[in-house]
Amino acid sequence: MTQALVLMTDFGVRERFVASMKGVAYSLAPTTPIFDLTHEIAPFNIWEASRTLAHTIAYWPSGTVFVSVVDPGVGTDRTSVAALTKTGHIIVTPENGTLSQVDKKLGIKEIYVIDQGRHLRPGAEQFHTFHGRDLYVYVGALLASKQLKLKEVGRPYQKPIIQLQIPEAEILPDVGLQGAITGIEHPYGNIISNIPYDWLDALELSPNNHPLVHVKIQHQEIPVFNEALMLVPSFGFVTEQKPLIYGDSEGCLGLALNQGDFAKVYNIEFGEKWILQIHKIID
Amino acid sequence: MTQALVLMTDFGVRERFVASMKGVAYSLAPTTPIFDLTHEIAPFNIWEASRTLAHTIAYWPSGTVFVSVVDPGVGTDRTSVAALTKTGHIIVTPENGTLSQVDKKLGIKEIYVIDQGRHLRPGAEQFHTFHGRDLYVYVGALLASKQLKLKEVGRPYQKPIIQLQIPEAEILPDVGLQGAITGIEHPYGNIISNIPYDWLDALELSPNNHPLVHVKIQHQEIPVFNEALMLVPSFGFVTEQKPLIYGDSEGCLGLALNQGDFAKVYNIEFGEKWILQIHKIID
Amino acid sequence: MTQALVLMTDFGVRERFVASMKGVAYSLAPTTPIFDLTHEIAPFNIWEASRTLAHTIAYWPSGTVFVSVVDPGVGTDRTSVAALTKTGHIIVTPENGTLSQVDKKLGIKEIYVIDQGRHLRPGAEQFHTFHGRDLYVYVGALLASKQLKLKEVGRPYQKPIIQLQIPEAEILPDVGLQGAITGIEHPYGNIISNIPYDWLDALELSPNNHPLVHVKIQHQEIPVFNEALMLVPSFGFVTEQKPLIYGDSEGCLGLALNQGDFAKVYNIEFGEKWILQIHKIID
Structure with missing residues (x-):
């Protein structure tokens, strides 16, 4: 068949x-x-x-x-x-x-x-x-x-697979998470990363409580975004055009504007030079 | 099957x-x-x-x-x-x-x-x-x-269906028709409405005679288009880039430019605030 | 079936x-x-x-x-x-x-x-x-x-097929080739022509040697491009963003920028008024 x-x-x-x-x-x-x-x-x-x-x-x-x-x-x-x-x-x-x-x-x-x-x-x-x-x-x-x-089709391939240079996601010592921005989801302009969503557990954060989280984006080590965003289960939990952080449909952390275009509004692109950092806000 | x-x-x-x-x-x-x-x-x-x-x-x-x-x-x-x-x-x-x-x-x-x-x-x-x-x-x-x-799939839905606010098409007392602009047809930029095409009978108008018809568009009650257009069976009955009114392929009245983009040229959009009016021109 | x-x-x-x-x-x-x-x-x-x-x-x-x-x-x-x-x-x-x-x-x-x-x-x-x-x-x-x-479906069609006005490709007496630009290949912006690729034989040119070839484009008889380009088997044989001439996947001559957009960079369109000329460079 x-x-x-x-x-x-x-x-x-x-x-x-x-x-x-x-x-x-x-x-x-x-x-x-x-x-x-x-x-x-x-x-x-x-x-x-x-x-x-x-x-x-x-x-x-x-x-x-x-x-x-x-x-x-x-x-x-x-x-x-x-x-x-x-x-x-x-x-x-x-x-x-x-x-x-x-x-x-x-x-x-x-x-x-x-x-x-x-x-x-x-x-x-x-x-x-x-x-x-x-x-x-x-x-x-x-x-x-x-x-x-x-x-x-032919002989076995003997070399290592060619790798893209993607900074690995990591848990930072000062209660934070860091990874690469791996894509922009068209047509919405959502930001996706390679930080696993369930690493939020390490920060004792759950979207069910809608906590504020400190979100930084760096491009070539220069900060381009630095705000406290609400961590929520999906887009509609914040007001229209407001930013949010969420778990995307592939199990990683994402950023979006509810019914808006995060990448366009904040001028964000993707690739090995775009780094996302998440920190817990300690009262 | x-x-x-x-x-x-x-x-x-x-x-x-x-x-x-x-x-x-x-x-x-x-x-x-x-x-x-x-x-x-x-x-x-x-x-x-x-x-x-x-x-x-x-x-x-x-x-x-x-x-x-x-x-x-x-x-x-x-x-x-x-x-x-x-x-x-x-x-x-x-x-x-x-x-x-x-x-x-x-x-x-x-x-x-x-x-x-x-x-x-x-x-x-x-x-x-x-x-x-x-x-x-x-x-x-x-x-x-x-x-x-x-x-x-689940229990019967008990509530009324959620409605979009679309002004109903109506026959006006002074020999006219009125309805909403319900869409712009990409990639051509044709305007489509919810005025049934066969209501032209009420105005004793037929595209076969190519009559001139008075066409108005209002946005939030402000007139944005006000011209006499030829009513014809299809686009190619007027000169290229000239406007026309016609019966669209879903049985409603539409506006177009022959081989041009009506919506772009006249800056028309669609929705409940965009109203189309048609009047017969009486000699 | x-x-x-x-x-x-x-x-x-x-x-x-x-x-x-x-x-x-x-x-x-x-x-x-x-x-x-x-x-x-x-x-x-x-x-x-x-x-x-x-x-x-x-x-x-x-x-x-x-x-x-x-x-x-x-x-x-x-x-x-x-x-x-x-x-x-x-x-x-x-x-x-x-x-x-x-x-x-x-x-x-x-x-x-x-x-x-x-x-x-x-x-x-x-x-x-x-x-x-x-x-x-x-x-x-x-x-x-x-x-x-x-x-x-109906009666046999008796008239000649309606023709588009496309200048025929021809071999020029002074060791050159001429034809029409018949298309721009989206999304890359490659230029395609109706000059058969194997006519290069008449000029004794082969892409295997990477020869420089004199390439002219005229729009309505006005020259808009006039450069010596390398004739190569495919895009990657020249530096990124550099122009090249090659045999396209339909057997005609094409122009491209390696990983760039030739049509956009040089402002080229297609149709009967766009003429491509190729001349051998004689040392």
């Missing part, structure tokens, strides 16, 4: 790119269900690709094949891989950091290097700029429909 | 939100066809959600299950419901006004309150900000695939 | 338009797989529609039915057709130039005029502004599901 095939790219949906990929997949595997994860990853933004993939995979059945194409190195000699997670999901992707957060969240068990000589779409030999169509979805559709086994 | 599942949200498609919902649905009901209505409802805009839903449902087979998640109150104690229309369609939604225009257009026959204690996605107990994934699509997929009966 | 149905429009995905079309198709043909090509064609831009369609069709199985609705003349007496390509694909579209580049790329074998009196969606007689829903997808779904034969 076929598994589902789920596609993620930074191609947008205005151009022919995604539809050409789906045509290739449907031609090879007409009974394979094809879904979109998103095609609106910010162009070339491997960080956003990795986080988005890591936070979506687990909601799909084990065996689902994900094709991720955020590939600034297309046509160069960068490595292409197919990876199996400990949860039984498969990811076909350029090996450029995309797998790093998937590994952190789900664990990666096996990785194989795609043998481009054997698995390029027939007829695509002269093209070097669209491996989403000519390599990744071609391999992905064959894997999802069981026409190709994972081990048949 | 399974029914189709059709999803509408204000989540956009850039983030993981929609794909997580589809993963949950596909995991529960792998043979259920899943479609998107739209995910580009303006954030938190219940008015746009309600109108868009009301104008789409009838083109789908009776039995189709719609999951609508425009939900500014997520995680608070707002009510979640599953409603059955007189046409046999099912809508799963927060009860926040989304159903009001569906009720007006199709009629709602039965409503049940979703018992969140029984029907939350297993494992989602600690999350309070993503009921699209953790409640609505979970219930919707079970309903579409007949693993859950409508009456099993 | 049903064929796939692939939809392309300029409707965007925010409104009810695409979902209403899919509802009509799914109601008629519930086992027909429905895919999106794109719904983000620039409004009314037949040139973009024609090129996008021409560059996507071949990746889908022979027999696939494409419904293309970029239709500024909706509701007027413009002709609607169903066309069969030499490759066995079917296109349902207003006859307004959309077919021209498909004919050039794949060849069109047969065209039939859709008899609107016979094939309008029942109940749609009073609507004149949404033939995507009321005519094109209705006919397309019947064709894909074999409930209607191509010859049954």
